[in-house]
Amino acid sequence: MSSIDKKHPGLNLGRSDPGAHQDAEEIVFGFWVFLMSDLVLFALLFATFATMIGRTADGPGPQEFFDLKSVAIESALLLISSFTFGYASLAMKYRPEPMKVVRWLGVTLLLGIGFLGFEVHDFVTMAGKGGTPQTSGFLSAFFALVPTHGLHVFAGCIWIVVMIVQTLAYGLARDVKLRILRLGLFWHFLDIVWIAIISVVYLRALA
Amino acid sequence: MKSMMEEEREERRDYLIGLAAAILLTAVPFAAVAFGWFPRGVDYAIIAVAGVLQIVCQFRYFLHIDLSRSKRDDLQLILFSGLICLLMVGGTIWIIFNQYAQM
Known part of the structure; x- marks a missing residue:
């Protein structure tokens, strides 16, 4: 019995809360199935984007629109937010004080909102330069892929707010813990999708 | 049986490794593109390798999925x-x- 009894992806509660750990097996696995279906959705948006690379209809292309510095800041914010969420999960597992969890979730929320702020600013700048979805196939595919991820992050931010409120209201009850476990998977998953976006969409175009 | 403190230390270390890997594997391709040190083909290879490695690292250290x-x-x-x-x-x-x- 040297290794942790793992029942599902993400941080396992294990011995810190055996009851919740037992419930988590089924509940978290179900959510993981949803995430994998979400992965298929993103894969197809990536496929569509790949077929539209260079299809700019003689209009402006990625060089005119993409701002490497802004994308770097967005990446830093999202990557660090994934890490701070990890610390929220650790606090939930090992520390009985709900306020520690709330603080880490709050930091994660601020980073997520910062990411969205930069992203929206990027889109507005693009639109100002004539980069709207109807301009070309390339831009249609771009605006199908990247804002879908942004929308997921936005949903994640709302979910974080809900979990902060629930943690404050109910403390670290079993249901609250199970929801934060699932939110954690969602948040880390979005980080992974973002890695694919910076590699395929931004860095490849600006290389 | 590991004590809870050991377990916590190991899991905390996992997140720190994940963060370090994420920073490194993001900084390298961004730097390669920003400073244009290499020809385009090499940049593509760096972006692809760093991207795949980073995805594997995030699955392993943030989502705790291993073999x-x-x-x-x-x-x-x-x-x-x-x-x-x-x-x-x-x-x-x-x-x-x-x-x-x-x-």
């Missing part, structure tokens, strides 16, 4: 979803570019 036995076959589900994605993405790109070449 150890798991009751719920999570890894198999990932591999199956990966296969589906590969077939659909690969198939789409193959067919569309084939069409494009024939036009």
